[in-house]
Amino acid sequence: LGSDSGSRKSVVAVGEDQAGLSLLARHAPTEVAVSGFVSIMRGCNQRCSFCIVPSTRGEEQSRSIEEIADEVEGLVAAGLREVTLLGQIVTSYGVKELGSRGCMPFVRLIERVHEIEGLERIRFTSPHPKGLRVELMEAFRDLPKLCEHMHLPLQSGSTRILKQMRRTYSKELFLEKVERLRSLVPSIAITTDIIVGFPGETEEDFQDTIDVVKAADFDNAFVFRYSKRRDTPAAAMDGQLPEEVKQERNQILLALLEEQAMRHNQCLVGSIEEVLVEGPSKRNPDRLSGRTRSNKIVVYPGSPRHVGQLLPIRIERAMPFTLYGDPVILE
Ligand code: SF4
Structure with missing residues (x-):
């Protein structure tokens, strides 16, 4: 899966103490990347027998939809184009605080973040298969910013x-x-x-x-x-x-x-993919690196002024973990 460019950053750190979620918001980013992570919750109520998270991070606690949206808005104003909503079990987001009846709280959060002008893409990690309900699947179909x-x-x-x-x-x-x-x-x-x-x-x-x-x-x-x-x-x-x-x-x-x-x-060779350009490729700094909507790394020759742009790239060559292409010249 990996990353080929240095511009995907965790813009909000998750505090290790029990002081609560306000800590999350106080870790102001020092540098806003094109693509970044925003923590939406901490902890996990599952008890997977191999996992240490429930004992180290405790019970699930979710930030409010508006607090998260405010933070994403601030980051977008500073240059963020793609946000990854982050939590140990995002499909359980807000269940304790907002209840599990009606629309999934996590889908409500995605819908709210989707309204933010200037934000181009939304991703999330990690869901739990048990929480993958049809309404979340439908969000991929219905919300264009959800990659x-x-x-x-x-x-x-x-x-x-x-x-x-x-x-x-x-x-x-x-x-x-x-x-x-x-x-x-x-x-x-x-x-x-x-x-x-x-x-x-x-x-x-x-x-x-x-x-x-x-x-x-x-x-x-x-x-x-x-x-x-x-x-x-x-x-x-x-x-x-x-x-x-x-x-x-x-x-x-x-x-x-x-x-x-x-x-x-x-299968993608010959296709034109929308790529969010993140920065110089780590392996070849003369080239730029970005990701397709399907989260595949694309490396191509381009100018540093492309960073932060969504560009159409024609895929010319494929390796298992990287695609190589050329920008499509628009008439
Ligand atoms: S759902 Fe994930 S974080 Fe929670 S206990 Fe299981 S493996 Fe750990």
Whole structure:
């Protein structure tokens, strides 16, 4: 997934103390990037057995819609073009404060941020598959600023392991949601997080993960080899796997994902993509780097004055994690 330019910054830091969300707002940005993150909540009420977040960040607490909108407005006035709404479990945003009846509070937040003039793009991370309701899927279809990219953490493709992880969905439910999302938004890119080598993961469980990766046809993924986290239930589970097994499964999965990423990217060769130019490419500072709406990195030859602009770029060449192109000369 990665980043090829230095201009995506967390513009609001998440405080580690329990003093509350006002801390979030007090971390004023010193430099406003083209694309940045704004924290909308902290904490998580899920109890995934491998995760340390609930014990370190505590219960979910959400900032108000207006406070977030005010902050995004201020950042846009200072040059921000794309915002990523950030939280451990954004699909639970505002449930405690605004209630879960009626329209999802998170969708209400996106709709409010969508009204901000001068803001071109909205993204978010991370949702929980259980909270991916149809109204959120429809927001991708109905709100032009909401970019067609969903990072939807799978963690495992084995329903048995998902249960051990306390993820509260099955392999079938996950795939149903992916299918529904793709039917509503055919151009959406879907990426994920996967843990390999969770305690007790058999060859059959791992094969289930492979099957889901293929069936969901992910564009890309972060793959993690399971490692114990202090004071988590999974750390005390029987069936901890040797490092060699985790490493082997990691390699198999990475190879498959690279193949899928390449295939997805190859499909874009010859197309014209809208790219938000973020800054010089890290690997080749003579070139510029930006992202498509589907969050793919595009590197192209261009002028520094392009930074912050949305440009049409014709994709000429694809690699698994980067696209290369040329600006389209408009008549
Ligand atoms: S993995 Fe995500 S959803 Fe699960 S407890 Fe951690 S932060 Fe919450």
